[in-house]
Amino acid sequence: MLATPGTLPSAAVEDGWAFEVKQDGQRAVIYLPGDGTILVRARSGTDITSAYPELLPLAAVLGGRPAVLDGEIVALDEQGRSDFERLQQRMGLALSPAKAARVAARLPAHLMLFDVVHFDGRLLTGLPWAERRGLLEDLGLDGPAWSTPAAITGHGAEAWETVWAAGLEGLLCKRRDSRYIPGARSKSWLKVKVHRLADVVIGGWVPGRGRLTGLPGAVLVGERRDGQLHYAGSVGTGWSQAERTRLAELLHVAAIDTCPFAQVPPVTGARWVLPRLVGEVQYTSRTRAGRLRHPSWHRLRPDLAHDGLG
Known part of the structure; x- marks a missing residue:
């Protein structure tokens, strides 16, 4: 669901x-047949059991009572928050159990359980959430690599x-x-x-295609630290057609030949502009490198326009 x-x-x-x-992790359905084995399937249906060896002991927790559980596999940061960037190092290792075990030793995963859809031979999908939740809590599933938040x-x-x-x-x-x-x-x-907000400086853009030909498909944005413009990601959503057209005019006027970022972003086909246009963007979180995750354009900030000279 x-x-x-x-x-x-x-x-x-x-x-x-x-x-x-x-x-912020990988959705998973956990099958416990009651015979001491466990099967973990991703949302796509792929068997990912081997990618998460720390979940294997869960097979014995309910004894011989079979169950199907729903949850999210996460990797936690130092503050105990789910960190998808960390989890990405664990995903895709189902075909290499030995490597999965090595990575698990330094980067453990944790299963957050939030639903039970089958238990002890009884299908529970027709029960209201409140009853299913009560049954889940009664199972007491809190262990070294799994819990019921x-x-x-x-x-x-x-x-x-x-x-x-x-x-x-x-x-x-x-x-x-x-x-x-x-x-x-x-x-x-x-x-x-x-959704959080950040003021960013536009340092470049990537031309759009199709109906966006001649217009920016995305802008490349940065944040100033220590007198330099540090790349913070690309923003390609959030504009109306009129806003995108107006932005295109401003970008063409500000065109320059050299990259204004402290390090050239790994973006193909980028065009550079004098870093003086400031925009406000929405985003969900940041990567460890400080890049914005899921950024979306919010508005241009002419009140914060920079002279572009540092």
Whole structure:
């Protein structure tokens, strides 16, 4: 079952909703046949069991009682937050168990469990979320490489403030009476992402194609530190056609021949501009190198226009 992008349920109805921290990892369904084995499948259906050897002991936790569990595999940073950039080093190792074991020793993964859809011979998908959640909590699945994170009922605004302050990705909001519908993207489950704002300097752009021929397909942006412009990523969404056309005019006027960034970005076909245009962008988080993740254009900031001279 998949969540639909949405907004936080209002205070008037929030008592009918539960709120969980949105994890930034790899969705997985865990099959425990009850015979001492375990099968972990990715959202695509691919068998990824061998990629996560630290989950193998979970096979024996429920004894002979078979179960199918739903959760998210994450890699945690020093503050205990899910870090997708770390997890990427673990993904794709299912075909190399020996390498997976070596990487796991220095970069452990953790399974965050949030649903149970089959247990002890009983299909649970027809039960409301609240009953399934109660059954999951009764299983007591908290171990060295797996846990059942908290879910709270109501208090959506407080939950939102908490994830914002902690630098987390967002919230999953689930109707307490919702049934589990495999494969469906349901409005009974909503994902609400935290979007942060940053002021960035445009240092280049990449021409668009097709209907965007002659217009910027993306702008290359940076942030000033120590008197230099450091590349922070490319932004290719968030404009209206009129805004993109206006930006194209400004970029052509500001054209220069040399790259204004401290290090040339690894972008093919880039065109450079005098770094004087400042824009405000939305983003979800940053990579370890300081790049913006999932950036989207918000607005031009002429009040912050830079002279481009350092």
